[in-house]
Amino acid sequence: MLLYAHRGAHQTHPENTLEAFEAAIAQGADGVELDVRTCGSGEVVVAHDPHFGRVAGRAAWVAHMPWAALRELDLGGGARPPLLDDAIDLVVGAGLALNVEVKGDVPSRRATARAVAGLLGRRSERERDAILLSSFDPIVLGSLGGVGARRAFLFDRENTGLLRAALFHAAVRPEGLHPHHALCNPRRMRRWKRAGLFVNPWTVNDPDEARRLEALGVDGLVTDDVPALSRP
Numbered sequence: 001m002l003l004y005a006h007r008g009a010h011q012t013h014p015e016n017t018l019e020a021f022e023a024a025i026a027q028g029a030d031g032v033e034l035d036v037r038t039c040g041s042g043e044v045v046v047a048h049d050p051h052f053g054r055v056a057g058r059a060a061w062v063a064h065m066p067w068a069a070l071r072e073l074d075l076g077g078g079a080r081p082p083l084l085d086d087a088i089d090l091v092v093g094a095g096l097a098l099n100v101e102v103k104g105d106v107p108s109r110r111a112t113a114r115a116v117a118g119l120l121g122r123r124s125e126r127e128r129d130a131i132l133l134s135s136f137d138p139i140v141l142g143s144l145g146g147v148g149a150r151r152a153f154l155f156d157r158e159n160t161g162l163l164r165a166a167l168f169h170a171a172v173r174p175e176g177l178h179p180h181h182a183l184c185n186p187r188r189m190r191r192w193k194r195a196g197l198f199v200n201p202w203t204v205n206d207p208d209e210a211r212r213l214e215a216l217g218v219d220g221l222v223t224d225d226v227p228a229l230s231r232p
Helices: 018-027 082-094 109-121 123-130 138-143 157-168 186-194 207-216 226-230
Strands: 002-006 031-038 044-046 097-102 131-135 150-153 176-179 220-223
Touching: 002 018, 002 097, 002 226, 018 031, 018 082, 018 226, 031 082, 044 082, 044 109, 082 097, 082 109, 097 109, 109 138, 123 131, 123 157, 131 138, 138 150, 150 157, 207 220, 207 226, 220 226
Parallel strands: 002 031, 002 220, 031 097, 097 131, 131 150, 150 176
Antiparallel strands: 031 044
16 A cells, blocks of 8 residues: 655645655655646646645735746745655656646646646656556546556545546546545445555555555545554
């Protein structure tokens, strides 16, 4: 069972930064989870929120600002927002898996998917094999079909209604699922596994819950606390 560091080791370093990813590697994570959006000049930037207000103290809107301005933001301790290319170089270069959540904000979701697809087309087959693309938006997942990386549909209780569409629509049909951990039970796991899907629940920080999910047969977990879940 793989452990993906949620936005890197963000409990000790600014989230979604190279510093957080380096710390996750040092903690022994099997992979890193991060979020991406396109900025005003078209680059694929690692960022969870539509703007950097929560993490940088100023409402710098990702979709409206050029990369030349965003790259100067201080996210804490001198850490800067990275590009997805930078994260791939670091994380995949270190031999880890990379779980890329592609944000599906309207109206930029198709542009973001196209930008991610184009970026992956410039990476090697080995790198694409280490990358997993996920999204809450079936349209985004459908736009990322055929890029050479596996895809997973993200869902919680609020968007389970989209699950059937994501699984059975020919244009979407992901290879895996990323459910909220509370939605995983024996019946669902049997059904998902029979369908040939990999399953990586999120966000799991309790060791007892991690053991429950491992017994169900999940493939990986997204966690805020890699060290806690790594202990015997």
